[in-house]
Amino acid sequence: MPTDAQTHARVHASEELRQVALEQFSTVGFAASSLQQIADNAGYSKSSVLYHYASKEALLEAAIGPAIDAMESLVAEFIAGGRSDAARTVFIERFVDFLLGNRLAVHTFVNQAQSLRGIPVIERAVVAIRALAESMSEADAPLSEHLRFGIALGGAVYTLVADATFLDEDHRTVVDGDEIRTALIAVLSELLLPADGRTTR
């Protein structure tokens, strides 16, 4: 009797390939990932990959598209809700949940957007991120205000995935998901909510 995971996996080959591809894209990079590698890791042939997805680009679209959809609606919601502290607080929480639920996808399109310009699904992500950046602070806000957002976004994204690279195994597995969520919300709130006295410091 096969395990549940195996049964599930073998049922939808395309979903299985999507997952394997996402892992490859986020760790090795899109350009450095070959269809052959992805096929091997998933236990299929390269031809099968191209049967389920018309091209390598289509596979990328399938892998990170949903996460970008989620981010787009997240940003749209925040923009519609205004810039108040209360709205920001709600947004930060949802944003952290989004990050935690889409670690690999977010890492992929944030980290590699620069080198993948021109691919439609990447362009969508760039637009969404720009919209978010512009919505977080007024255009004429001081530079440190813009920097604060950049550091918060880039730092949060980076931290969630850099663990695997820079932390040794001891520290990696110990941490609890909920604990990360709480700590991340705390630090982002510090950065993105106007704290007392900061502007006059």
Added chain:
Amino acid sequence: MPTDAQTHARVHASEELRQVALEQFSTVGFAASSLQQIADNAGYSKSSVLYHYASKEALLEAAIGPAIDAMESLVAEFIAGGRSDAARTVFIERFVDFLLGNRLAVHTFVNQAQSLRGIPVIERAVVAIRALAESMSEADAPLSEHLRFGIALGGAVYTLVADATFLDEDHRTVVDGDEIRTALIAVLSELLLPADGRTTR
């Protein structure tokens, strides 16, 4: 009569190639950069590139090695100097100057370390970053403390290069180098210096 820049550039072909390669590696990615592209961009043939640098990996080493050297001594200095607020303040300033002076190299090895594991020069960078991470906060410090460091490092690095990707041209060129330096130091100090009341919040 050729311009100064051209004259200078043509004198040391290897230095010219190193610079072009660094730009390619940081923007397009190491794996996605081909020796042919680099050669074309520098105005040489692929064979000439391989004459000056024994391999693509050797070219990477030449491109980012010096920056890693600088980071290593920076970290060693900080570790030797202790974790006091004063030492941290000095370190933050030097670290920011290091980042601003080595944007492309830092972006390359921080962003792509994961996918380039096994390459000696990358492994050196990973060790240095780990040492820095462990020196910034006690091993038994709360998770938010570790997160704060990760966000500070990843965020600072990311911000310095993501501009080109996510900011529109309007915002990109206006900013002054000194202004960035000051703002970056301010935000990093916020994150890395124990602020009053934060731990009890």
Added chain:
DNA sequence: GCAGAAGCTGACCGATCGGTCGAATACCGT
């Protein structure tokens, strides 16, 4: 039980990859 659709694969394509080699060319001290 049978036809057709869906799934999967190996063989193959032109292009490009990193890298080697030998022949030119440019530059140099003598």
Added chain:
DNA sequence: ACGGTATTCGACCGATCGGTCAGCTTCTGC
């Protein structure tokens, strides 16, 4: 003017890239 060294380049190598295609198997509706 000459010999040698430094530099550049084109031709070429095996390997791998993304992608096409024809054919084989498996599943499904009737």
